[in-house]
Structures are given as C-alpha cells and as structure tokens.
Amino acid sequence: MKTYKIYSLIGMLIILSIFGCEDDFLDRQPQATLVAGNFPATGEEAVIATNGIYNTLRIWGIYSGGFPLIDIMTDEMVKGSNPGDGVQVLNFQNYTFTADDGNIETWYRTLYLGIRRSYLVLEKVPEIEMDAQLQNRLLGEARFLRSFFYFSLVQAFGDVPFVESSEAPDGLERTNKETIYQEVIIPDLLFAIDNLPEKSEYANEDAGRITRGAARAMLARIYLFRGDFQNAATYALEVINSQQYELEDEFQMAFRVATEHGQESVFEIGAIPEGNFALGGNQYANTQGVRGTPNWGWGFGRPSYPWIEKLNNNNDPRLEGSVIFLGDTIDGVLIQGDGTTPDTTYAEDGSILQIETYNRKVYATGERSADRWGHNRRVIRYADVLLMAAEALNETGRSAEALTYLNEVRQRARGDVDGILPDITTTDPDQLREIIYEERTRELAFEGLRYWDLIRTNRAEEILGPLGFEAGKHELFPIPQSEINISGGNISQNPNWN
C-alpha cells in the first residue's frame, strides 16, 4: 500500500509540475516576425516602417492591376503580346470586363494594403521620441502615400470604404468621396508640402523619397482632376517656381536608366534590375518589354496604330522616343519580336489594325530580361507639371502665361529638327485648350494619364465610345464583386455595373 502511495505522489508531482507552467509552454511567438503592437518604437524603426509603405509602389498590382490596363483602355494602346496570352486583358481593350475581373480586385486590394501600411507609421511614429525634423518628414512621406493611395481609389472607384486606422472595423460601407478628399487626400498633401524637404535637400542616398515638389505636383494633378483650375495652377506653378526641376534635353532621356531621379523626375519609383520583387525588381516594364527576340518581357501594352499614325503624320520625334518598332536596333540589339505573333494585323477591308510594336518608355538598358525589372517608373514628370500649369492657366484666363509652359514642352520635343511642332501662339482659350489636350496625349502617352484626362474633360464618350466605353458606366470601375459579396450587401456597386 505504501508503495502505491509513493507512486501516486510521484505521479501527482510530475503532473502538477508540468501543469504549473502549461500556459507558458503553450505561448508560442511567431518565428522571425514580430507580433504587431510595439513596432516601430525608435527613430530607426520609424524609417524602416516608412520604407515598408514605399514597397507597395512596386507591387505588380498597384497600377490598374499589373498590366497597363488603364492605357489599354484608351486610344493610345491595345492589349499587345501574343494573341493567345493574357486573354482576359482583351476585356479592357473591348470594355467587356466585369466586376469579377481579378485585375481590378488586385488593384483595389493593393491600394488598401498601402493604406494599412501607412497607418502603421501614422499611428506609431508620433509617439516615438526622436529627431523632430525626421519625425515630421516621415509623417509627411506616410501622409503623401496615404493620400496617393486614396486618390487612386476614389479616382477609379468613386465612393469607397474609408478606413481610418490599421485595424479596419467590420461592416464598413462606402463613404462619399468628397469626405475622403476633404479629410485625407488634400490635407495629407498640404501637410506633406509643409514638412517635406525639396528634392535638392535630400541626401543622395534618399533619392526617390517623396519631396515637397512631388506633393505639390500631386495636389495640382488632383485639383485638375476635380476641375479646380485655380488651385491646380497654384500648385503647378509652385513646383515650377521652386527651381528644382527642368526638362531633360532629349525627350527619350526622360525615361532612361541614366536619368533616374534626374532633373525631370518629380515622383519616381526606384527599382533594381533583378527579376525578383523581393530583391527590388519592378515587373511593370517586364510586362511590357519586347517579347520574343530579344526576350525582354511579355509584350503587353502595344502602342495603338492610330496613335502611331498620328505622330508619324507630322514627324513628331516623340514617336521614336515612345515606340519600339520591329527592325529597330537599340543599344546594338536588333528587335525581331515574337515569332508566333503576327507582325501586322489587318481589318476585313484590308486596312491595318495593328502592327507589332512595344512601349519604349519602359525600356531599360541591359541584355538580361531581369534588366527590365530595373526600370524606374516615372509617376510624375516635370513635362506633366508644365502641361498641367498650361492647362490650368488657360482655364483661369491666363492663356498667355500658359503658352510659355506649353512651348517649353514642344520645344524639347522638337529638338533640333526644323519645321515641326512650331511654337503655339494662339491665346484663344478654346483653341488652346484643344492644343494642350493634344499635346498631353503626344507627350504623356502610355503613362497612365490619358484615361483620366478623357474622363475629367468629358471627352471619354466621344473618343473611347467606339472602343466600347459607355457613358454613365465606365467613368468608374466596378467595385470588385468579392468586396460586395463579403460585405453581405453593405457595399453597393457603381451605377450600371450590376
């Protein structure tokens, strides 16, 4: 009997001793990652957290979902690539895409990912005891980026759920976009203007961070989109008068590796020539790179034949700077293109529909396909700022001033060639307006701007109607169907998308 007691006692002791620390034994932290809550806690960590927001700008889905869909939807571009590849992209060329489209969902979700990452900085950094100037700069960068993501959302989708912290509550509905403009998009940029350094004030190793100039230019772009020409003019002129920027001497140099973060670049996304996102690559240019020989990419986003013809007809040198043709030799490499893609496609009446070409604005030097991933996407160029200034000035009765900036762009485009692209002299606001519009599509083609230009100037139905654009519907993209489904109907669809 005694033995039994001893055994039970030992047994009990073993069991009790193990149970005593059971919860500790079962508390397991994730490995190699932090549990959210106490990061960032220092000035250094604040920088690292801010860098995490910028990372979003390189995600494949951030601009209309990877493929240059927003340009393919315009008269400047068609789907491209091999006819059999990426068939769903054709839906954007033809306006047959639906709310189920995965590209739209990716785009929408990635924008909110950026917003959530911004909140990590906006919520934690103000509490950190650190260098006040750096603190404000980081908050300025974070607020610019939040504004950028939200503007992209309301521009594309109209009213959207308004998330105001890193932990979004359940059951959000759509908030009037005006509220989002007034509470976030515009105030964030004003804060950024007040707190961010000018481009020249950043250290060399910080090139690519958001500048005061970028914030002003962004604000100008937003006001222009809203039709507030007064403010658009104000902020575009502030950029111009800041003396921080100049056009590159040659048009095509605005996009080259050699001029990354150069004098024309206002807002640009740094990327490293590695075929890998984690290593700093950006697939944006690979998606559009020459397909076949040389193997530079997939060949999506083909310059449209009418656009090519238009520039060709008056010998606009920007054609060469914007388009890669078969037979071109670039940096010693002969462009042969894709063997299984027809070089020319004809309509039934025998007229040319398309020719195999590629977007030269995303060309990056280098032999390897991975070099394409190093292309720095220019989100805002100084040429755009000049044209925004010209347009806004023209709309506010300052047409003569507008000419200065318009002609600055034309002069650079013209280069040394005589007899083309003469200086514009008319100060008739209506005439000048049309000329500026035309200048924008020549100068800024394939840069994600045309579609919104047509929407904001109410020309979309006229110009894109033949492609499939329906007024009253396509001014906005559909809210992704998944978002509506998950909300259980809390989130409504845009007009005419059901």
Place this chain on the structure above:
Amino acid sequence: MKKKLQLILLLIFIVTSVKAQVELKGKVTDADTNQPIPGVSIKIVGSDRGTVTDLEGTYTLSIEEEASLSFSFIGYKTQTVDVNGQSTINIQLEEDIETLDEVVVVGYGAIKKSDLTGSISSIEADEMIKAPAADPMQSLQGKVAGLQVLNGSGRPGAESNVRLRGITTLNDNRVLYVVDGVIIEGGIGFLNSNDIESVEVLKDASSKAIYGTRGANGVILVTTKTAEVGEGGISLSSEYGVENIANKIGVMSGPEFANYINDAEPGTYNNISALPNTDWQDEVLQNWQPIQTHTISAKGATEKLSYYISGGYFGQEGIVPKSDFERMTFKLNTSYEVKPFLTLGTNLTGININATNPPGVVNSLIRAWPINAPYNDDGTFGEVQGSNPLAAVEFNNSTRNELRALGNFYAEVYFLESFQFRSSYQFDIINNKNRSFTPEFFVAPLQQNEESNINIGFGESRNWIFENTLSYNKELGRSTINSVIGYTAQEINSEFISGGRRNLIGVDPSLWYLNAGASDYQVNANGGATSALTSILFRTNYAYDGRYLATLTFRRDGSSKFGRNNRYANFPAIALGWNISNENFYPQDFIINNLKLRASYGLNGNQNIPGDDQYSRIGSGINSVFGFNESLINGASFVDSPGNPNLRWETTSEYDIGIEFDVLESRLQGEFDYYNRTTSDILVLLDLPGYAGAGAFVQQRFNAATVNNNGIEFALNWVDEIGDFTYGFGVNGFTNNNEVTDLGEDIGIADNIISGDLGNGQRVTFTEVGMPIGHFYGYKVAGIFQNDEQLNEFPRLSQQGVGDFIYEDVNGDGVLNDDDKTFIGSWIPDFVYGFNFSVGFKGLNISADFAGQSGNSIYNGKQAVRPNLVNFEDRFLDRWTGEGTSNTDPQASLTGINYQPSDYFVEDASFFKLRTLTVNYQFLRTLLDNINFNSISVFVRGTNLFIWTDYSGYTPEIGSGNSALGGVIDNGVYPTTRVLSTGLNMTF
C-alpha cells in the same frame, strides 16, 4: 518493506537450493495436428524461471522434483502439470477459441476485439495488398471500409491521398498517422511496408477521441513488427519490377493541330505535310523503368528480450527522366525485461531518401506543339512553342535528400498486479536538403537561362512527445476493466535556411555549391515555426460477462495555435456494445454464430493550421529602393495576413451505429456501420474585405462553416477451404453524402466561397449551404449554335457566335450572365469500394484486388487553361465545322468564350480498377527440410493492370489538395504506371 522483500528472496533461494534437481525433457505439440509448437513458454510455477520450446517443439529444463510447470502459448489453453519426478513430459496444447480473440491496438493500449465498442478496422500485415510502392498506404486501397485511398501520381515515392468517411472539413482533410505511438506530421510514405505488423484505422468518434486533438479526420495507427517468445529467424523479401505508362493522353498530332489552327486562323499553315510531327509523350517518357524493393530482417525473443531488426531498400526510376527516388530504411524494435516489474524498450526507425525532383514537364508533354521538332538539324534543342520538354529535362538538376529518425524510448513499470505505468519519450527528427542547379542555356527566347544558378535549401523539423500513462487492467468476476489515464506534452520546431548564387565557375556537379557562384549576387532566407500541445487523456473500457460493453473516453487538449482564452478544449466520447451471441438465450447452433451491436457518440478536434494565424505580424524585408546609386533599403510592415486572435478548435461530433456478425462458423464475417459526422467551427482561410488592407490574394483564418458527412459502410469477408483447396473473397465500401450546412454568414462571411483557381484567373469551384464542398460551378452547355437563327433564339453572351457553345439560361430570365452559372458536378464520390479474392491449392495461390469509386467528377483544367496557344487534346478533333456537324464540340477556337468554365470540362471520374493480380507459389515444406529454410515463396505480380473509367486524363485517381475548397482539378499530373514484377520471400 525493502527488508522484508530481501528476506523473502533469501528464503526462496535457500528453499530452492536444497531441493533435488532433475533434468526434464519433452516436446510440445498441437493437440489437433500433432505439429510441434515452437516458442511455447514453460514456467516453473511460483518462480520466474522457465524456458521456451525450440523449433522442433522440444525443451529441456533443470528442475526440482516436486515443481509444477505451466505451458502457455498465445492462442492455446495454458496447461499446468506436476513434475512428480518424471524426466520426460510431452504436452499436447489445445487451441483456445476464446483467447484466439484478436487483440486490437486502440491508441495508448490494446483491447480484445470482442470487447471493442468502436468502429475500428484492423489490418494485419499479411492482409495488406502487396504492391511495389513507396507509400505503405497504397497497400490499403480498397481494403478498408470507409477509407478512400487514391494513388493519383506515378511520381516515384509519391504518397497516396487518404481520406476517411468523406470530406470532413473545408480545411486540411489529411488523416492523422501514429507510428508506434509517435504522432506524425504528414504521411507515412517514408515507412517500409515490410516492417509493418498491423494497421488500425480508427473511424468513429469513440475510437478517435483518445487522439481528440487531431482525430477528426480519422486516425491510422501503425504498429511495427516485434517478436513473440519463440519466434525467430531471418527473412528476406525481394521484389523487382518494370514500369510502363498506364495510358497516354490523346492529343492532336502535327497535321491535326495544323488543321485545327487553319480552321481558327485560315491560311496559317499552307503545307501541312512538310511540318514535323512530334509525339512529345513518346519522345520524353521512358518505359521499362525499374522499380524494386528489398528487405532483410531478423527477429527473436526470449522471455526477457525481444528484438526485431531490419534493413530495407526501395528504388524507383520513374517514367519521366530524372525523377528517380531511392529510400533506405532501418528498423530496430527491442524490449527487455530488466526486472519482473520493469520493462525497457525502444522502437527506432531510420530513413535515408535520395531523390531527384522531377523536371516540370508534365504539362508540356501534352501542350508542346506537335509541329515543332525536338532538335534542330545541328543537334541542338529546337524551339518549341509551349516549351521544349526534352530541353527542360536536360537542364533540370534538382535533388532532394532526407534523413529522418523517429521512434521512442519507453519504460513500463508493473505494480499491484493490475497497474502499469508507462513513460515514453518519442521523437521524429527530419533533416532535408534540396539542391538545384540550372546551367546557362539558350533554346529559345522564352526558354533560356541567362546565367547559371544554384539554389540550396536545408530544413529540419524536430518533434518530441513526452507521454506518461497509467493503465489498469483487471478481471473482477465477470467484469473486465481496461483503463488508461495519461498526460502528454508535445513540441514541434522547424527551421529552414536557403541560399542562392549565380554565375558558377563551371557546370560540373562538384561545383553545385554556393561557394562556386559569383559573390555579387547572393540571396538567402531563414525562418522557423514552433508549436506545442499538452493533453490529458482518459479511457475506460468496461465489459460485463463478455455481453455488455461500455467505453468512456475523454481528452483535454491545449494548443499553442490558439490564444489563451480559446486554447483548451474537451473531447469526450461514449460507446456501448452488446454481444448478443453471448447471451444465454442466443441459440448456440444458429447460423449467425457471432452477433454484436454497437453505438458511439463523441467529439473530435482539429487544429491543423499554422501556428501564427492568431497573430497580426510585422515582418522585415518589405524593402524599398532609394538613392542615385540605387540600393535596396530595409523596410518592415504588416506581414500580409492579419491575425485572428479569436481562433478556436474545430470540432467534429459524430455518431456511429454498427453491427458485426459471423456466419457459418465464421466463414463469413461482416460488419455494417452508419456514420454521421458534423464538423463545426471549421478553421478555414477566407477572403477578407479588400479594405482590411491585407493585400491581394491574402486570406485570413476564421472559424466558419459547418459540414455534414453521413453514409453507410460495410465489409464482408468469406474464407473457406475444401480439402487442399482454399478460397476467399472480400468486399467493402462506403457511401457518402457531403453537405455544407452553414457558412457562417452571421460572422460577416459571404454566402459562398469561390475557389478552384485554374491558373488563368478562372475559378471553378463554389461552396454554398446545401451543397457538397467546393462543387464545380459554371455554365451548362446545351449545344452548339448551328446557325444565325439559333443565335437569335437563345440568350447568349456578346462574344458568342455560330459554332460556339449554347450556354443554358439556367434561371430562365432571358439573359445569359453570371447568374446562370450553376452546379456542374461534385468531386466527392458517392460510393467508394473495394473487392478482392484469392484461391489456393497446396502451395499455389492466386489473388486479386480491385478498387473503385463512383459519382465523382474532375474538372479537366489542363484543357481549359489557355494562357497561350498550346496543343489540344484529341476531343477537339470532333469540332463543329458547319451546320449539323456537331452539337457537342464547338468550332476551332484558340481562346475565348468557349473556354469559359462549363460542364464541357467536367468529366465523370468514376473508376474501377484491377489494383493487383498476384500468382504466388510457396514451396512445400517437404522440399525444404533438407535445405534448412522455413519457407520459400516466389511470385509474379501485375499492378494497375486495368482501369475502367471515362476520364480522359492520365488517371481519375486525383485527390483534393490540402484545402477541400478547391475541389479536384486536373492541372496535369505525373503519369501513372503499370508495373509487372516478380519476387521472392524466404525465411530461415
């Protein structure tokens, strides 16, 4: 106390030493057959001395004149005799019908089969199908009622896809494997099936509840071989076979393909006869590849020591080049009775696997253009649209090595007659290494590698369990009590480290190391995971008079995968049984000589999710690029998937009613069960609202949804002999109804879950209340538009024209849109069954095993995914080419509207197959007497000889992945093979 014991021992010593000793001899034989019985345990009553009979059944023993001896052997009645001065005692042992009763392993113990209350299928080694395969589970296909085993890949070393009683959860449906008490993460493809003694499949809630933690999907207990007293010898088993592709997929030939393209794009090919005509499956796949397995083992046991030791080899070349698999296994099971009250033991398994990771050519075999030639005139690889598979093979150099050791060390202490305390430390350590080298090469612009590269990965997983149980087994009058109580703790830690470089200084295998690469590009990664589990378990089995049976089971688990509030869960179960045939009123000579009813109800759990799903995490490496001299600058932010701190256990409640019977003196044994299991709080990854900011393709873990599975399960086995002629057959199967009964709309989840990505953006499975999990979803094809009239008559999508599919306007609203997508098939079979027979005459035996299932479909994704123009399967040859030509297959189209998800791509995947056919000859004993062998047999075998199915892919045996939501989509599998083999088994 201790002094008393010493005194007694001393007295025994004195008493025994003064008694007169005699030399006793004798032989033990079977009372019926007069055959000698080796291994009979002979004990001197009242002492712990004794001996064992040898192979001839004889024994010698030095013994005092007045002692008594007890002769015992498993399956025989124990006899006790007084020596009374005799010098020879021959004993005839009689078979004991009652103790012959099989003992069944039940998890933390074993129970007599007649006392069993749960639904458990027990398969002894000699009942398992013998098939040349790495995964022992392949041997259970069609063998166990309730168990679906699919061998859907011919890849060397491939593991089977095993599901029990339907699809329990939307999440991970894998069953839990326990090898010699060691709970395994993943499958048991590493085990040598020759080392397996028995496999027990725990099916109902009561049986599984002791593994409450992770029991919900079913538990499979594997017991490896040990030796019983008197057993001994060496055995050798060898099998060598050759593999050939079981069936090719019909694809278009060169001319057929060119004609098809010409139909779609007129004038593309003008001189079709001049085009190459390549059959890529013939070009790449290699037949007559060897597959072999060899095991040598030795075992033996005395009263105190028992051992089993073996070494095994399995090798398979595979029909895809560079996909070989080689495995060596080592096994050591020993136990030693240190003291009458203390036994120490160990079960150890060591595995070494060397394999080549197959090149990814399975899809290009059927997609590469048949009008492209494999080689250029100069002998270099030709450019092939859809990738040149021969080149892909050539430049693939990817190997895997795995070293694994698992097993346990245990101590058992017996005290107070009926108590046993067992403490066991168990471990499972896996180390693996992956190495992949790609040389610089150029075949075509889309098939080239600009710089050679090397990638290395090391991983390790360490899993330990400390298990302490106290058992109490006692017969009290008519009652038998069988109880166990225990505490276990488990910890699993895993870690990986990997690296890569480019531009190696050469291509020789001796250079396939990181250090041979250029130092300007270096990538590396390192991470880990950890989880832990603690449990209290309890089970008591009570039998009264062999008639009334009851089992109570309880397990309480704590899991590190859940937060403190939701961490613990209780899994109780109860089972009752009634051996009707043991009742007095039961007629003794009734045709049904054994009849048992049983019923059980209980709860099981599932926590098979990554440990971090409860946390929102911040991760490093979310980098950005800054600076004029661009460099990658560290960033950190939320790792995409937000945590769900409210996660809790997934719970399955199940009831089971069963009847077991033996008919005609047990020639026929049968079993029927009705099972009904409901899984709730299912742990599942679901899409978040986009505004939650998790990013694209990122999902969050929730407890959502309820799923019910129910059905009937049966097994019938007939064994008989007529003179020298023996024969037997068995049939088993189960039906299954699978239905989602709730999706958790109340917690903000959409009323459906769309999944089943084809890889081209199309998603073809749909999970909704009232339907089976992840059923296929798309348009129903009603025919082909034959003319413009029909085009105007039926609602259609704008892109549809004459020659395209007519999709059915399912809701009849006159508009064809997404609302007309509907149920177009389920991948979950209604009925899974197996059938086997064997006939024998003297040494010759012929046996065959069949397996099948019905009512399930597969979405043939490889026909639908068309991101590029690739070859077509031959069904497209029957295409519509003008009015009246076809009402089932559309006109030639390279892409577009006819590839919308529809039932055109859903194929019936019911099948019935001859799994193995074996002819075995065992040499008669009379022939062996001279050469000292115990037994020799030789056999020839065919595996996967025939399959009857309408499915057009390599195999209909494709199982669902780790998430059931995605259904079964055939996106290309490694072709399955037919094996012809021959082998030898001998013991000596």
